[in-house]
Amino acid sequence: MLKISLDKLDKLFEAISASQTLYIPTDREDGAAEYKKYESGMKLSNNLNTLRSAKDFFFPQTENLVDFKMEGKNIEVIDVREESEDFVIFGVRACDARSFTVLDKVFLTEPVDSYYKNRRDHGTVVTMACTRPAETCFCGTFGIDAAAPEGDAACYSDGENLFIEAHNEKGQKFIDSVAALLEEGDTAKLDAVREKTREILKKLPLANLTTDNFGGDKLNEYFNSEKWGELSQSCLGCGTCTFVCPTCQCYDIKDFNTGHGIKRFRCWDSCMYSDFTKMAHGNPRLTQLERFRQRFMHKLVYFPANNNGEFGCVGCGRCLSKCPISMNIVKVMKALEVK
Amino acid sequence: MNNDTLIPYIGVVTDIRQDTPDVKTFRVVSPEGGKVFEHMPGQCAMLSIPGVGEAMFSITSSPTNKEFMEFSIKKCGCLTTWLHAMDVGQQITIRGPYGNAFPVETDLKGKDLLFIAGGIGLAPLRSVINYVRDNRANYGDVQVIYGSRSMDDLVDYKEIIDEWMADAGIQVNLTIDNPQEGWDGHVGFVPNYVKELNPSTSKTVLVCGPPIMIKFTLAGLKELGFTETQVYTTMELRMKCGVGKCGRCNIGNKYVCKDGPVFRFDQLGELPDEY
Numbered sequence: 001m002l003k004i005s006l007d008k009l010d011k012l013f014e015a016i017s018a019s020q021t022l023y024i025p026t027d028r029e030d031g032a033a034e035y036k037k038y039e040s041g042m043k044l045s046n047n048l049n050t051l052r053s054a055k056d057f058f059f060p061q062t063e064n065l066v067d068f069k070m071e072g073k074n075i076e077v078i079d080v081r082e083e084s085e086d087f088v089i090f091g092v093r094a095c096d097a098r099s100f101t102v103l104d105k106v107f108l109t110e111p112v113d114s115y116y117k118n119r120r121d122h123g124t125v126v127t128m129a130c131t132r133p134a135e136t137c138f139c140g141t142f143g144i145d146a147a148a149p150e151g152d153a154a155c156y157s158d159g160e161n162l163f164i165e166a167h168n169e170k171g172q173k174f175i176d177s178v179a180a181l182l183e184e185g186d187t188a189k190l191d192a193v194r195e196k197t198r199e200i201l202k203k204l205p206l207a208n209l210t211t212d213n214f215g216g217d218k219l220n221e222y223f224n225s226e227k228w229g230e231l232s233q234s235c236l237g238c239g240t241c242t243f244v245c246p247t248c249q250c251y252d253i254k255d256f257n258t259g260h261g262i263k264r265f266r267c268w269d270s271c272m273y274s275d276f277t278k279m280a281h282g283n284p285r286l287t288q289l290e291r292f293r294q295r296f297m298h299k300l301v302y303f304p305a306n307n308n309g310e311f312g313c314v315g316c317g318r319c320l321s322k323c324p325i326s327m328n329i330v331k332v333m334k335a336l337e338v339k
Numbered sequence: 340m341n342n343d344t345l346i347p348y349i350g351v352v353t354d355i356r357q358d359t360p361d362v363k364t365f366r367v368v369s370p371e372g373g374k375v376f377e378h379m380p381g382q383c384a385m386l387s388i389p390g391v392g393e394a395m396f397s398i399t400s401s402p403t404n405k406e407f408m409e410f411s412i413k414k415c416g417c418l419t420t421w422l423h424a425m426d427v428g429q430q431i432t433i434r435g436p437y438g439n440a441f442p443v444e445t446d447l448k449g450k451d452l453l454f455i456a457g458g459i460g461l462a463p464l465r466s467v468i469n470y471v472r473d474n475r476a477n478y479g480d481v482q483v484i485y486g487s488r489s490m491d492d493l494v495d496y497k498e499i500i501d502e503w504m505a506d507a508g509i510q511v512n513l514t515i516d517n518p519q520e521g522w523d524g525h526v527g528f529v530p531n532y533v534k535e536l537n538p539s540t541s542k543t544v545l546v547c548g549p550p551i552m553i554k555f556t557l558a559g560l561k562e563l564g565f566t567e568t569q570v571y572t573t574m575e576l577r578m579k580c581g582v583g584k585c586g587r588c589n590i591g592n593k594y595v596c597k598d599g600p601v602f603r604f605d606q607l608g609e610l611p612d613e614y
Contacts, residue, residue, distance in 0.1 A: 065345050065346070066347075068389035068390070070389060070390070073430055075349055075389060075430040075431070075432060077346065077347060077349060077432065079346055081340050081343070083340070106584050107584065109583075111582050112341075113343070113345075114340050114341055114342075114343040115343065118340065216592065219592075223611045224611075249584070249586065250585060250587065251580070251584075251585050251586070252585070253345070253393065253579045253580070253585070255390045255392070255393075257390045262390040266345075269585070269586075269587075276587055277576065277577050277587050278577065279416075279575075279577045280415040280416035281415065284576060284613055284614050294589075297591075298589075301592070302592035303592075306592050
């Protein structure tokens with residue numbers, strides 16, 4: 001497999017960023033990792049994962065959909081879409097890489113969302129295998145191998161070298177663009193590292209969590225479960241879980257009057273919010289119980305029902321570490337499960 | 340880049356009819372004249388005044404009308420209040436058509452049809468009724484049972500009196516909730532009136548109205564011997580995208596904007612009771 005010495009990573013990043021925009025996870029002052037546009041001297045984070053998921057690259061938190069000019073009784077519609085520039089997201093973890101295929105099922109299904117597709121077409125996803133998965137990780141539950149991530153191309157570190165392989169044409173094009181920096185390397189040490197990672201994965205506290213008792217055919221088992229009341233009782237409806245979730249994709253459309261015209265925006269929304277389904281004549285999800293139930297039923301039952309059994313969760317564990325009341329999908333699965 | 344369904348077309352309001360104290364019917368054409376797009380009865384469109392809001396409305400005109408589309412809209416929120424205040428000539432934005440339609444070319448073909456509507460619930464059914472009138476040979480008996488709070492709240496009253504009641508091909512039964520001067524027709528709630536009229540169970544039923552009316556009407560129909568597989572309705576939930584992606588109009592795994600708004604009651608029965 002092709003490799004580059006880890007101490008030459010700067011050179012690799014310089015080479016990529018010379019031809020297109022590069023984003024890498026880098027540490028903030030407080031130690032948390034976030035994706036940033038690469039600039040010379042920037043260091044790749046050693047954190048397991050970024051605070052926010054990588055979904056922003058394809059489904060940004062806010063985006064301008066269309067503009068309007070209003071004059072008297074007339075309206076002019078202004079298409080503000082522009083072809084995206086080519087970009088590379090480097091260092092995406094296996095969970096977040098899978099989240100893109102979940103988002104694809106929503107946004108690339110007819111009618112295709114041209115905003116999402118534009119960025120997806122121009123973005124190259126270069127993943128990074130995990131070596132130190134955390135206690136909150138459960139990607140294995142969804143059939144994801146943290147030691148062998150998906151993506152257009154994948155990287156693996158053995159502590160000295162970064163190995164890199166392409167998964168498709170886009171990934172190959174990426175590797176070709178930096179081929180001058182790469183050389184063939186011996187993967188014996190890497191194989192040992194991956195073996196060790198898989199040993200860790202097997203021993204994680206959530207390693208035995210399965211989706212066996214969830215899926216598209218489980219509507220009646222779970223929708224009317226008595227457990228929802230207790231589970232949702234402390235939910236603040238803050239939406240943190242949906243915000244950090246790599247697969248949550250509900251959105252709102254809102255207009256903003258700039259004084260010179262109207263800008264229509266798409267922004268992330270959350271099914272956990274009280275006004276999400278509120279209409280002039282009432283609200284079908286009146287209390288936090290219904291809203292809480294919707295989020296988990298969607299990920300564990302409705303999404304698989306519509307997508308050949310695929311779940312709307314990738315086990316990244318962000319909701320486990322970020323929920324202010326320590327509620328999360330794992331607790332919901334364990335509490336609900338009817339065997 | 341390809342067209343995106345989220346980018347709307349322009350529509351021009353060429354006629355505004357005050358149907359009831361709180362319902363107006365708006366006639367919409369494209370700036371070049373003619374319809375903005377084609378639709379089938381039961382489908383909906385997203386109408387918007389940029390800066391005010393955007394919402395889903397059923398297209399009340401029949402697709403057999405080749406000149407314009409109509410929307411009967413009740414004044415009940417921000418956008419609808421704005422729409423009610425506008426004058427003829429105002430441009431709006433419009434995108435669609437969205438959702439499925441009543442199966443007028445398949446399951447309903449050749450059937451005896453019974454339309455049951457309450458209040459503004461006539462709006463989506465009017466599209467089907469006029470489609471059926473314009474393709475009369477394709478359908479059996481047609482009966483319309485329609486009720487409102489008062490005589491003044493009957494939507495499209497003029498069309499009902501002048502056209503439907505004058506049409507030998509359909510039977511129209513009207514009712515209002517309470518007695519009123521100048522009204523010599525039936526008085527009483529729609530579900531009870533349906534039971535009184537005792538329609539033949541050979542009919543296929545299309546019902547739309549307030550949720551409580553639908554609930555009691557369905558119960559009444561069952562008492563008369565109708566089954567859920569012969570009753571259709573059309574749903575409404577909050578929507579933003581219209582294409583099953585923004586995530587808010589779902590009932591279980593079905594999106595009302597995409598898989599609906601038309602459902603048969605046996606299909607609806609398989610979904611969670613969350614609407």
